[in-house]
Amino acid sequence: MSDATEPDQDCLLEARSIGRQTSAGECLVRDLSLKVHPGDRIAIVGPTGSGKSLFLRSLAMLDEIQAGDILFQNAPVADKDLPAYRSQVVYLQQRPVLIEGTVESNLKFALQFHINQDKSNNVDAVLELLSSFERPNGFLKRKSSALSGGEGQIVALLRALILAPQILLMDEPTSGLDPQTTRQFEQIIQQWLETSNQRPAFVWITHDHTQAERVATQIMTFPAGTLAPVPTTA
Known part of the structure; x- marks a missing residue:
């Protein structure tokens, strides 16, 4: 048996005993830990106000934590490394x-940043995913202001996938979508996972337990923050 103190060499992202509190000292999340490995499909479920989104934003390193550590590939993320981290651990929020x-200009927006300039060859592959999103050929030329909420969220997803993230962090990305667009969103994620050559992972917050069981292989339940495999049906 290996020493428990040895680093998990396959781990992409690790949160160790994360804690966050308000400026008044009120505890928001406490002692939460999670490991994300290549190919992991993790859903986070729990009631409103249980800390799911706060924990996800901590993983994205968008908010400061007061306790614990976040490691990427077994090393702390320094401030100077945040742009590179956020190009590999991409956060998709609830509202696009x-x-x-x-x-088209929205899809290519992230490529203007120096850290992402070598990812321009990912555009064609991501546009192929658009074929599962049943829209006319002129969709790329549509103005963003003319998109429905569901269309906007699909565009935000595709823009994130152009970065070819190792981990995609999603905060209830389909909560405002109709059932058809929700299934299209899930289909794009599935195709991305199946066609990528780097075994990407995701952490997906959802209030829908049925969706969690549909898309994930592990479910983390809040507020306890326990992680368990999704039971398989016979």
């Missing part, structure tokens, strides 16, 4: 944030 312009 799109820039003015066309769908």
Whole structure:
């Protein structure tokens, strides 16, 4: 048996005993830990206010934590390394944030940053995923302001996938979508996982236990923060 103190060499992202509190000292999340390995499909479920989104934002290193550590590939993430970290651990929020312009300009937006300039060859592969999203050929030329909420969330997802993240962090990305668009969103994620050559992982917050069992192989339940495999049906 290996020493428990030895680093988990296969681990991409590890949260160790994460804690967050308000400025007044009120505890928001306490002693939460999680390991994400290549190919992991993790869903987080729990009631509103249980700390799911706070924990996810901590994993994305968007909010400061007061306790614990976050490691990427077994090493702490220094401030100077945050741009590289966020190009590999990509956060998708509940409401899409799109820039003015066309769908195409939104998809390519992240490529303007120096850290992502070597990822331009990912555009064609991601556009192939768009074929499962039943929209006309002129969809790329549509103005972002003319998109429905569901279309905007699909565009935000595809924009995230152009970065070819190792881990995709999703905060209830389908909560405002109709059932058809929700299934299209899930289908794009599935195709991305199946066609990527780097075994990407995701952590997906959802209030829908049925969706969690549909998309994930492990479920983390809040507020306890326990992780368990999804039971398989015979």
